[in-house]
Amino acid sequence: MFKSLSQRLSNVFERLTKQGSLSEGDITTALREVRIALLEADVSLSVVKSLIKSVEEKATGQSVTKSVTPGQQVVKIVHDELVQILSGTNANEADLKIDTPPAPILMVGLQGSGKTTSTAKVAKWLSSKSSKKILMASLDTNRPAAMEQLAVLGKQIGVDTLPIVKNQDAIAIAKRAKQQALLGGYDVFILDTAGRLHIDQNLMAEVSQVKKIAEPKEILLVVDSLTGQDAVNVASEFDTRLQISGVVLTRMDGDGRGGAALSMRAVTGKPIKFVGIGEKLDALEQFHPERVAGRILGMGDIVALVEKAQETIETEQAARMMKRFEKGHFNMNDLKSQLEQMIKMGGMQSLIGMIPGMGKMSHKMENSGFDDGNIRRQIAIIQSMTKKERANPRILQASRKKRISSGSGTEVSELNRLLKMHRQMSDMMKKLGKTGNKGMLRGMMGQMMGKGVSTPAVTSNIETRAANPNFGNISGLNFPGNLSGLTKKK
16 A cells, blocks of 8 residues: 555655755755655645645744754654645544444445445444444345345355345335344444446436435445546545545555545545455455555554554463563464464565554565565475474474475475574574563563553654654564565575
């Protein structure tokens, strides 16, 4: 998300922060590069002009040019302006209005935008985050197997779907869904409307009737972010006819530019409520303007990282791990558990991008040939070991290595790099396990389990340290400089 834009802006601001003092000419030159980067990211021209003008007015004053850290001051101004663009005047608009059950949500959008999948993602998010009882209903009588698709997705996420009745039109289905939601004691019912290739008059009339029947608390427009500025035009058209309450941007993981997200709020006035960041049904994030602005500027998103950890790490398992690490124990089973955790949390690339100051490392890892497939190969190598070998990898000699490599479908060189990485991580855990560092280790594990370090504390830490391009540690832990087992030789 915002990968290319983030890299461009990070390079610009890195040069600024390295300078001891800044003239108005330095700031003007930097903002010219920022303007070009935003326009190339497909951000609306009116939005770019407004942003640059506002930043220029604030950044060329004496409070910046005479500041002890002028570069960081400029970064903060840009960050605040991005937050303003993304959040608008009312930040609370991003929250779903589903207080009164059964609260109806209407999903609308063009065909192919990912509307049905997004319906399931929102349902899963509501059921897992808010413990809501959800009913989904497909009103798409035009696309073949559209209703069946939603039913399959409902089974996958454990959410009820309205039984399919053949030859019913969208109006009749909407009435039946409303009644079922009321009688069944559901907190929310989500109506997945028919997509259209363009602003179709007949279908718009149909969805307007559905709106009158359902009286939705939320009308969410699903838009493909890869369509760029056209996404903004689509949002404006739907808002004119239906008065949408918010936007769900899909395929943000494939959007290297991010212009649609930056332009959407400013042009339409409608909040972005969710972003789809992958194909899996849990690949949905609530849109937080401050966090997104931080990602765009290469500051990372520690809060999101901690939240992902809390979602995926089991408390009992984490407690057992902490006891082992405090004793300096770290075998291949522990490493396998860590690698599997990376995959569950979205992969190494995703995690690195959330750590402040580590954006460039993500780029370097790509160039070195690292990908999540490499992690899966490492897991396969460990699975090919015996219990004895996992507990004590030092016994691995040539014959054992050959057998393990053959069993996992990898090369011996990959096994050797994995063993080297294990030794480095084991040494790190032994250092952390020493008496003086146990508090640091408990703090890190507690943070992951939702204990110890609070979210406000983490947020405050970001504000004071994220602007530093050399920031690359979490809770005082500096990662080893050469975990060579992570990357594969080209």
